[in-house]
Amino acid sequence: MWKYIFFSFIFLAKITLVTAQPVELDKIKVIVNEGIILQSEVNKRLKILKNSIKKDKDTKFHFQKKTSIEQILEELIIETIQQQEAKHIGISISNDYLNDVITNIIKNNRFNINNLTEKDLKEQIQKNLMIKEVRNILIPRRIKILPIELKNLIASLLNEREELAQYKIIHIQLCFNKQLNKEQIQNKAKMLLNQLKKSTQPKSTFYGCSKEPQVIKNNRGWIGIKEMPTIFANQIKQAKINKGTIIGPFQSSIGLHILKIEDIKDPNQVIVTEVNARHILIKPTLISDDDEIKRKLNGFIYKIKTGKANFEKLAREHSQDLNSSANNGELGYQSTESYLPEFQDKIKLLPIGQISKPFKTTHGWHILEILDRRKTDHTELSIKNKAHQILFEHNFNLETQEWLREIYANSFIEIIQDKYEH
Numbered sequence: 001m002w003k004y005i006f007f008s009f010i011f012l013a014k015i016t017l018v019t020a021q022p023v024e025l026d027k028i029k030v031i032v033n034e035g036i037i038l039q040s041e042v043n044k045r046l047k048i049l050k051n052s053i054k055k056d057k058d059t060k061f062h063f064q065k066k067t068s069i070e071q072i073l074e075e076l077i078i079e080t081i082q083q084q085e086a087k088h089i090g091i092s093i094s095n096d097y098l099n100d101v102i103t104n105i106i107k108n109n110r111f112n113i114n115n116l117t118e119k120d121l122k123e124q125i126q127k128n129l130m131i132k133e134v135r136n137i138l139i140p141r142r143i144k145i146l147p148i149e150l151k152n153l154i155a156s157l158l159n160e161r162e163e164l165a166q167y168k169i170i171h172i173q174l175c176f177n178k179q180l181n182k183e184q185i186q187n188k189a190k191m192l193l194n195q196l197k198k199s200t201q202p203k204s205t206f207y208g209c210s211k212e213p214q215v216i217k218n219n220r221g222w223i224g225i226k227e228m229p230t231i232f233a234n235q236i237k238q239a240k241i242n243k244g245t246i247i248g249p250f251q252s253s254i255g256l257h258i259l260k261i262e263d264i265k266d267p268n269q270v271i272v273t274e275v276n277a278r279h280i281l282i283k284p285t286l287i288s289d290d291d292e293i294k295r296k297l298n299g300f301i302y303k304i305k306t307g308k309a310n311f312e313k314l315a316r317e318h319s320q321d322l323n324s325s326a327n328n329g330e331l332g333y334q335s336t337e338s339y340l341p342e343f344q345d346k347i348k349l350l351p352i353g354q355i356s357k358p359f360k361t362t363h364g365w366h367i368l369e370i371l372d373r374r375k376t377d378h379t380e381l382s383i384k385n386k387a388h389q390i391l392f393e394h395n396f397n398l399e400t401q402e403w404l405r406e407i408y409a410n411s412f413i414e415i416i417q418d419k420y421e422h
Contacts, residue, residue, distance in 0.1 A: 032080045164224075165267075167241075
């Protein structure tokens with residue numbers, strides 16, 4: 001019996017030896033501070049790179065394995081160091097947020113998912129989110145925008161705006177001649193200036209000239225800064241121009257001039273609707289539920305409509321928005337975009353003078369009344385914001401590169417060479 005058992009064991013052992021396949025163990029390729037990069041990570045990146053080169057028929061890139069591996073190692077090291085920095089300051093990406101981002105990315109085809117398993121995709125996107133977050137936290141602290149560079153860029157953007165703008169100009173010209181002395185011409189100019197301010201339909205006119213010079217081509221048409229005489233362009237640049245602005249009288253070699261800006265076409269103009277509204281806010285508590293608060297606010301509406309109370313007094317006494325309650329509930333003139341989405345919907349649709357039904361936002365329950373709407377030119381503010389954003393993005397990129405160099409230089413990095421590598 002024991003012989004049977006012995007030979008059976010030998011037989012099974014032979015089967016095992018014949019059928020078992022060798023499994024290559026994953027190796028540590030790089031040690032980065034307290035972390036590691038595995039050979040499998042390098043192999044995955046290399047495979048993706050090869051496949052992308054094969055698919056790109058127009059590429060002139062000549063694939064060299066050694067150079068490609070060096071580049072991949074550099075990328076992985078930089079990514080790992082940034083991930084470590086993110087963990088050091090407590091950044092983490094929740095699964096719910098990660099899943100939402102992945103769903104959105106796949107839906108909009110904003111990520112190359114070829115050759116990536118679901119697990120690899122999730123890991124890569126999580127890594128990218130952590131890197132983005134750590135940069136957004138640490139890099140802005142390093143950025144300093146000098147007032148002089150902001151001022152210069154704003155001036156440059158304003159100059160570009162002026163060059164693109166088109167003007168419809170009324171021009172009054174008084175020529176120097178022998179019949180009228182300089183003082184008489186100046187008095188005539190003052191009189192015409194007063195007429196121009198009062199006139200609703202003034203026309204371009206030339207006084208005391210032997211021949212009407214075409215100082216501005218197509219007086220009743222549109223003209224740009226570059227197309228008009230330099231002296232006019234300089235006057236317009238120096239003045240704060242709006243529709244209806246009168247400039248002058250100012251002197252040239254041939255006489256005195258008065259300009260009236262009849263209209264402006266500005267492709268960069270930003271006109272915003274500002275709303276002045278007032279509201280009463282009541283916040284839910286453990287004692288007061290939503291239904292009770294709605295009843296209370298509906299009671300306020302009834303009192304206002306029946307004249308038993310006014311909005312201002314109720315706002316001062318009951319509104320829990322401390323910033324506006326002291327001002328009779330008024331929020332002041334603001335663009336609709338500055339409010340919460342739920343608030344925006346009410347502000348956009350509610351007629352002036354009408355009180356809304358109670359509605360809920362993240363702050364609590366409100367009733368709202370629109371006091372006024374107005375159109376406001378936000379062009380200069382928009383240009384200032386644009387200038388700041390341009391400088392911020394430029395400095396952000398520069399500071400990111402400098403930060404990467406610093407954290408790389410301060411990291412312990414050891415690339416482990418295989419004994420068979422040359």
